[in-house]
Amino acid sequence: VPVQWLAHFADEWLLGFPGWATRHFEPLPEPFWVSMMSVITVLMVTLGWAASRPAAGPGPRLACAGVQMLFFSNAFFHLITTVVFGEYSPGTASGMLLSVPLAVPLWRAVLREADVKRSSFATALVAGFVFHALVLLNLLVDKSG
Numbered sequence: 477v478p479v480q481w482l483a484h485f486a487d488e489w490l491l492g493f494p495g496w497a498t499r500h501f502e503p504l505p506e507p508f509w510v511s512m513m514s515v516i517t518v519l520m521v522t523l524g525w526a527a528s529r530p531a532a533g534p535g536p537r538l539a540c541a542g543v544q545m546l547f548f549s550n551a552f553f554h555l556i557t558t559v560v561f562g563e564y565s566p567g568t569a570s571g572m573l574l575s576v577p578l579a580v581p582l583w584r585a586v587l588r589e590a591d592v593k594r595s596s597f598a599t600a601l602v603a604g605f606v607f608h609a610l611v612l613l614n615l616l617v618d619k620s621g
Contacts, residue, residue: 540582
């Protein structure tokens with residue numbers, strides 16, 4: 477999860493996601509975006525570390541499953557907006573090359589955990605999808621003020 481996140485952050489940053497988002501949605505000043513992404517980077521690295529601990533229990537691993545759903549749906553957001561706007565959406569490459577192919581193996585690994593309940597797993601996936609929807613709604617908010 478942290479490696480995917482860092483690759484995605486780099487893909488978006490190096491290819492100008494704030495400018496792209498400003499052209500197609502509402503203003504997204506780069507300093508605001510970099511600050512937000514930096515905080516999320518700390519959270520992703522912490523989550524990856526917590527999930528890798530042998531005694532972590534199901535919580536961090538379920539959180540990783542939910543985050544993977546966010547990554548998975550985000551990949552399709554980028555792909556769809558690339559087609560709709562006729563312009564590369566920064567983040568498409570990392571999403572399609574990492575997030576989509578890694579989703580099923582990660583989800584299978586989480587489901588194989590003895591202490592993970594299917595209902596908790598399903599809840600984590602729904603939460604990841606809903607959180608991504610909220611992230612997308614954030615694109616409709618002018619952050620220039």
